[in-house]
Amino acid sequence: MKVELQNVTRIFPSRNKREKNDVVAVNNFTFEIPDGKLIGLLGPSGCGKSTTLYMISGLQRPTSGRIFFGEDDVTDLAPENRGVGLVFQNYALYPHMTVKQNILFPLQNLKGEDKMTKEDMLERAYNVARLVQIDELMERKPSELSGGQQQRVAIARALVKMPRVLLLDEPLSNLDARLRLQTREEIRRIQRETQITTVFVTHDQEEAMSISDTIVVMKLGVIQQIGKPQDVYDNPTNLFVAKFLGTPPINIFKGYVRNEMLYIGDDPIMSVPGIQLPEKKVKVEQQDNQENISTEHNTANGQAVDSQTAEYKTVEDGVKGHPVYIGIRPEGFIVDEQNGPLHCHLNNVEVMGRDMTVVSSNSDSESGIIRSIINSDSGLDRQAETVRYSLKPHKVFIFDLDTEERILFEVK
Amino acid sequence: MYDTKRQWKAWLYLLPMLVLLAVFTIWPIINTVRMSMLEKYQALAAAGGKTFEVSFYNFKDVLSYNKFLTCLKNTMILCVVTVPVSSILALLIAVFLNSIRPLKRVLQTIFFLPYVTNSIAIGMVFAAMFNIVGSFHGTPNQIIETAGIINNMLGVFGIEPINWINPGSTYGANITVLVIYIVWNALPFKILILLGGLQGINKQYYDAAKVDGTPRKRIFTRITVPLLSPMIAYVVITGFIGGFKEYTSIVGIFGEDMGPAGASKRLNTMVGFIYDALENGRQGRASAAALILFAIILVVTLINLYVSKKRVHY
Numbered sequence: 001m002k003v004e005l006q007n008v009t010r011i012f013p014s015r016n017k018r019e020k021n022d023v024v025a026v027n028n029f030t031f032e033i034p035d036g037k038l039i040g041l042l043g044p045s046g047c048g049k050s051t052t053l054y055m056i057s058g059l060q061r062p063t064s065g066r067i068f069f070g071e072d073d074v075t076d077l078a079p080e081n082r083g084v085g086l087v088f089q090n091y092a093l094y095p096h097m098t099v100k101q102n103i104l105f106p107l108q109n110l111k112g113e114d115k116m117t118k119e120d121m122l123e124r125a126y127n128v129a130r131l132v133q134i135d136e137l138m139e140r141k142p143s144e145l146s147g148g149q150q151q152r153v154a155i156a157r158a159l160v161k162m163p164r165v166l167l168l169d170e171p172l173s174n175l176d177a178r179l180r181l182q183t184r185e186e187i188r189r190i191q192r193e194t195q196i197t198t199v200f201v202t203h204d205q206e207e208a209m210s211i212s213d214t215i216v217v218m219k220l221g222v223i224q225q226i227g228k229p230q231d232v233y234d235n236p237t238n239l240f241v242a243k244f245l246g247t248p249p250i251n252i253f254k255g256y257v258r259n260e261m262l263y264i265g266d267d268p269i270m271s272v273p274g275i276q277l278p279e280k281k282v283k284v285e286q287q288d289n290q291e292n293i294s295t296e297h298n299t300a301n302g303q304a305v306d307s308q309t310a311e312y313k314t315v316e317d318g319v320k321g322h323p324v325y326i327g328i329r330p331e332g333f334i335v336d337e338q339n340g341p342l343h344c345h346l347n348n349v350e351v352m353g354r355d356m357t358v359v360s361s362n363s364d365s366e367s368g369i370i371r372s373i374i375n376s377d378s379g380l381d382r383q384a385e386t387v388r389y390s391l392k393p394h395k396v397f398i399f400d401l402d403t404e405e406r407i408l409f410e411v412k
Numbered sequence: 413m414y415d416t417k418r419q420w421k422a423w424l425y426l427l428p429m430l431v432l433l434a435v436f437t438i439w440p441i442i443n444t445v446r447m448s449m450l451e452k453y454q455a456l457a458a459a460g461g462k463t464f465e466v467s468f469y470n471f472k473d474v475l476s477y478n479k480f481l482t483c484l485k486n487t488m489i490l491c492v493v494t495v496p497v498s499s500i501l502a503l504l505i506a507v508f509l510n511s512i513r514p515l516k517r518v519l520q521t522i523f524f525l526p527y528v529t530n531s532i533a534i535g536m537v538f539a540a541m542f543n544i545v546g547s548f549h550g551t552p553n554q555i556i557e558t559a560g561i562i563n564n565m566l567g568v569f570g571i572e573p574i575n576w577i578n579p580g581s582t583y584g585a586n587i588t589v590l591v592i593y594i595v596w597n598a599l600p601f602k603i604l605i606l607l608g609g610l611q612g613i614n615k616q617y618y619d620a621a622k623v624d625g626t627p628r629k630r631i632f633t634r635i636t637v638p639l640l641s642p643m644i645a646y647v648v649i650t651g652f653i654g655g656f657k658e659y660t661s662i663v664g665i666f667g668e669d670m671g672p673a674g675a676s677k678r679l680n681t682m683v684g685f686i687y688d689a690l691e692n693g694r695q696g697r698a699s700a701a702a703l704i705l706f707a708i709i710l711v712v713t714l715i716n717l718y719v720s721k722k723r724v725h726y
């Protein structure tokens with residue numbers, strides 16, 4: 001069953017009638033979930049993920065916009081008539097019922113021609129229980145189960161009535177790291193086996209990336225980007241998305257572009273042919289070209305750190321070039337002690353088998369710390385004061401300083 | 413193990429409480445048992461140097477005493493009728509109060525009012541409401557004037573005035589008034605407890621039930637009631653205990669005669685019986701009656717606990 005959201009908006013009016021600070025929990029969402037796919041809703045806390053899910057389930061009504069299941073407009077349909085299965089963040093298993101009673105509960109609600117005989121219900125319940133591997137636990141109460149088992153019961157309860165759409169609200173957030181990994185594989189397996197269109201809400205980017213066919217990245221009720229996990233990771237549309245995806249997170253620098261060359265501090269780190277800088281800033285850059293060149297001479301002669309920070313200011317003022325944010329993925333660094341254009345102070349090295357994490361610092365880095373993932377046999381001198389990097393162009397993203405939108409260039 | 417020194421300290425701290433308990437709780441209990449076992453015990457006579465034989469006479473006396481059996485019957489009827497009625501009503505009202513938004517606070521306050529008012533005073537108000545003024549036994553041509561608002565209201569529906577509590581009223585009418593009064597008086601506390609329980613139930617259970625298309629009746633019986641069962645058990649058990657101690661409500665409506673004029677003591681209860689015995693200086697009889705009451709409450713509470721162990725989900 002295909003699910004489609006068209007311009008869906010949800011506004012929570014403020015309690016205080018005089019002040020007009022309504023919360024726009026979900027702002028003009030439009031996206032389509034193809035039949036049988038698993039889509040991940042991803043975003044930080046409070047960005048409207050649960051609200052979106054509740055609107056799809058029918059527990060909440062959109063303020064405006066329409067929701068379709070297949071060709072049917074379900075916007076005005078009550079939850080029980082939508083045929084959705086919902087797994088709550090804390091499972092909401094009925095504590096006074098056994099696992100079996102919990103799973104049977106939705107079936108016993110069916111009426112009219114859907115009504116089932118006791119034997120059919122039991123058979124269906126046991127089939128679903130087997131699917132999520134809890135058929136051994138049918139007589140237990142939820143309090144006698146582990147978190148992971150409870151979660152599977154919750155999924156079984158949502159699946160047993162064969163919903164058209166399965167909705168999962170941060171189902172793994174209560175589990176420990178190992179169980180989370182295991183259960184997420186299981187959800188993937190169950191989804192593949194049942195081919196039920198599934199929406200999976202999480203604030204954990206790794207979880208979303210590993211399990212989803214498509215991810216929807218959200219921020220403050222606004223969709224930032226929709227795409228295949230790998231595509232979104234490789235091609236973030238803005239700084240927020242770039243920062244949100246990836247562990248360790250992307251390294252952000254303040255830098256500038258001049259003459260199709262990208263600079264961090266005074267290091268010309270990479271050429272960016274065909275970069276499409278916004279118009280206004282380009283003019284500023286051309287005006288001040290002369291002065292910039294003269295300052296550059298100074299540093300080329302090996303100036304102290306002092307003058308570097310002084311020049312940093314001029315970069316912000318748009319004097320040295322067009323100021324930008326530069327995002328470099330941890331795997332985008334190559335150690336190059338001879339020719340690497342980016343100079344960083346080497347802090348320490350964490351070896352993790354095949355790869356190692358090199359922690360270095362640079363005054364133009366936003367967090368001050370740079371984490372790069374380098375192949376262990378890269379010939380890094382761990383005793384050295386500085387480390388020199390060259391960069392993989394497709395792992396480097398440039399963003400506008402004001403709009404934080406991506407600025408594209410040609411990657412060869 | 414704690415060393416002896418520290419144990420001493422602990423006992424020292426407990427001492428004031430232990431002394432109070434011993435003087436005002438433990439000794440009276442022992443003394444009650446003692447008095448009940450002494451044949452025809454009277455404190456005054458005992459003070460005068462009289463000795464009493466040890467026997468079960470008082471118990472036999474009480475149990476074969478017609479007045480006591482009346483009291484036992486009244487108490488039983490009031491308990492068996494009022495506890496279920498008030499518990500179910502309180503449950504329905506609590507669920508209703510919990511489900512509405514506007515006027516919630518106002519209604520909560522109104523339902524809570526009886527709890528903060530004096531029950532004797534309310535009893536007198538009830539008496540006034542169910543009262544009849546003027547000749548009741550008039551000929552059909554005579555106009556019967558009723559001052560009680562209840563009879564006036566019944567009159568609106570064309571129902572003849574009923575003699576609720578005045579001289580000549582029936583036992584059934586008396587009990588009806590008492591039941592209404594006791595139920596109404598018991599509601600606030602029960603509503604308060606159940607409402608508190610309801611507010612403690614996670615809203616997601618209801619969301620889950622809604623997504624699964626559960627009919628409202630089924631939500632009530634399969635989700636609300638089981639999740640509320642500890643509170644319901646509490647309300648029922650305390651209701652029975654309170655019911656067996658019923659006394660003030662009858663005084664409030666019928667006065668200390670415990671019945672309409674001409675039929676005094678008809679509505680007496682077990683506690684009333686004990687008071688009467690004490691008033692007459694019959695401490696032995698009063699003690700025996702008190703112990704019988706204690707035994708009944710104990711048995712009923714044990715039955716309640718046994719039932720709730722099977723039915724209550726904690």
Ligand SMILES: Nc1ncnc2c1ncn2[C@@H]1O[C@H](COP(=O)(O)OP(=O)(O)OP(=O)(O)O)[C@@H](O)[C@H]1O
Nearest residue numbers: 012023024025044045046047048049050051052203
């Ligand atoms: N009933 C409500 N009344 C008012 N505001 C609400 C209500 N429910 C949610 N909100 C607001 O809407 C926004 C989105 O909430 P939502 O629960 O959808 O966030 P979320 O993405 O699920 O966050 P989390 O990851 O913390 O669960 C938040 O700012 C929240 O404060």
Ligand SMILES: [Mg+2]
Nearest residue numbers: 049050051169
């Ligand atoms: Mg949420």
